[in-house]
Amino acid sequence: MRTLSQIIAHALKDEDNRLLMASSPLVFMHLAALGVFFTGFSWVAVIALLITYVARVFALTAGFHRYFSHRSFKTSRFFQFVLAWVGTSSAQLGPMWWAANHRHHHQHSDKEEDIHSPVVRSAFWAHVGWILCRAYSSIQHDRVKDLSKYPELRFIDRFHILPVFSLIGLLYLVGAGLNYYFPGLGTSGPQLVMWGFFLSTVLVYHVTFCVNSVTHIIGKKRFETDDESRNSFWVAMLTFGEGWHNNHHRYPLSARQGMYWWEIDLTYYFLCGLEKLGLVWDLKHYPEKVYAEAKVGAKVKPH
Ligand SMILES: [Zn+2]
Numbered sequence: 001m002r003t004l005s006q007i008i009a010h011a012l013k014d015e016d017n018r019l020l021m022a023s024s025p026l027v028f029m030h031l032a033a034l035g036v037f038f039t040g041f042s043w044v045a046v047i048a049l050l051i052t053y054v055a056r057v058f059a060l061t062a063g064f065h066r067y068f069s070h071r072s073f074k075t076s077r078f079f080q081f082v083l084a085w086v087g088t089s090s091a092q093l094g095p096m097w098w099a100a101n102h103r104h105h106h107q108h109s110d111k112e113e114d115i116h117s118p119v120v121r122s123a124f125w126a127h128v129g130w131i132l133c134r135a136y137s138s139i140q141h142d143r144v145k146d147l148s149k150y151p152e153l154r155f156i157d158r159f160h161i162l163p164v165f166s167l168i169g170l171l172y173l174v175g176a177g178l179n180y181y182f183p184g185l186g187t188s189g190p191q192l193v194m195w196g197f198f199l200s201t202v203l204v205y206h207v208t209f210c211v212n213s214v215t216h217i218i219g220k221k222r223f224e225t226d227d228e229s230r231n232s233f234w235v236a237m238l239t240f241g242e243g244w245h246n247n248h249h250r251y252p253l254s255a256r257q258g259m260y261w262w263e264i265d266l267t268y269y270f271l272c273g274l275e276k277l278g279l280v281w282d283l284k285h286y287p288e289k290v291y292a293e294a295k296v297g298a299k300v301k302p303h
């Protein structure tokens with residue numbers, strides 16, 4: 001009889017099985033989110049879902065994307081740690097892994113080397129397929145030397161499961177505590193974990209993945225960038241401003257991705273609030289020449 005390790009070793013030799021094993025955490029997350037049907041409904045659970053969705057989308061857009069990947073504003077070492085910890089609780093690995101892959105995307109956008117181009121490969125690949133590919137599971141350290149000098153960021157990247165478990169633990173304790181002291185609220189530890197972690201994380205996955213898939217296929221192109229990036233109002237709504245992706249590819253350094261008041265960018269408004277509180281500073285903006293280009297582009301190619 002074969003031992004378990006022999007069976008796993010055999011499975012790993014086969015490409016299809018390798019993909020199956022790599023995809024199992026993602027499949028598990030989706031199946032686990034169905035737990036909301038077994039733990040019941042309460043308004044506390046809905047509030048937990050909203051808080052964990054908003055906090056983590058913001059940590060990913062402002063933190064992982066605009067700060068760690070593009071350094072579009074400055075902050076303290078403490079708040080940098082907070083952004084890294086909350087962002088990593090989204091179960092999308094750590095800030096160094098995330099930023100390294102994203103910098104690679106900007107360098108090779110929609111070219112053969114691009115790791116998640118829906119143009120070169122497929123929308124499914126750009127949305128989720130590349131994440132399941134083991135070739136992209138390790139960190140490209142040479143792309144994130146500015147981040148790897150912080151031991152606390154290296155720690156979070158290495159033990160990326162800790163922020164995930166800390167969120168699950170916190171939700172469980174709050175739910176169990178409310179159930180004990182205020183049973184009339186109809187909540188419980190397992191219910192808050194299902195709504196505030198599993199369902200919320202799956203939603204955060206798909207809105208984040210939409211930036212890689214949808215905004216390189218659907219939307220308007222204001223700038224003639226040498227990629228297929230687009231501006232999409234709906235993705236901008238779901239992702240708190242990340243849908244202004246063509247603007248962003250034209251000038252990735254800007255902390256603001258919408259260019260005008262009607263290009264709603266919640267992440268930027270929130271960053272302005274944090275700037276007033278002194279938590280972040282030196283927000284970078286689109287230079288005048290980019291606004292001038294946008295005007296010319298609008299004249300030549302009316303949308
Ligand atoms: Zn892009």
Ligand SMILES: [Zn+2]
Nearest residue numbers: 069102106252
């Ligand atoms: Zn970017």
